[in-house]
Amino acid sequence: MCYYITAALPPDSNVDTVRKIAASHHLRWEPVSNSTVLRQLGKGYSYYYTTWGMCDCSTELGCHLRLEQGDKKVDPEKKIKKFRKEGWSEAKIARWLSDQEAVTSRRQLHREAQKKIEGPEVKRWIEFAGEVLTGRQAKSLGVLLHFYSGSIDSERIHFAEHKHIELAALTKDVLYTLPDDVFLEVLTSAKAASA
DSSP states (O other), X not given: OEXXXXXXXXXXXXXXXXXXXXXXXXXXXXXXXXXXXXXXXXXXXXXXXXXSSSOOTTOSTTHHHHHHHSSOOOOHHHHHHHHHHTTXXXXXXXXXXXXXXXXXXXXXXXXXXXXXXXXXXXXXXXXXXXXXXXXXXXXXXXXXXXXXXXXXXXXXXXXXXEEEEEGGGXXXXXXXXXXXXXXXXXXXXXXXXXX
């Protein structure tokens, strides 16, 4: 269906102020009651839908991983075997192999060029987290990227990992390489994790 980015706050967060900060960073902040996610987050956490438009399929979050996963690997030996059965000449097979190498090379160059493009979304998320956490509106801010096949409220999402990082470690690279279903919890400091 679609990608959506959701977020979470721990207990004792100033939700109303965070909602205003989110709006100023072009993020929605609407409560979601997904029981599977809330159980994994723990008691008192609140969970939010952040998508401003229809979906987050074109999100920059995790985009570098998706670029790498985009190409399907073709087994050339299987293809060559098939081509020989179909009566292809060795010269034609050699041309096909050469074409495949050229396509692979172009795709690699395209991926590398795409990785150098910096869009506004990742910067917006870093600034949003910074404003929420340095402004002491919450002790942490969690972000989750998931490809949904059903409803945001009822989809059974199981975290691949619940990763904690300090705000100072929240970089563009962290967000560009955020894997699907990894709940990334950004903390004001290491002390906040133990509090």
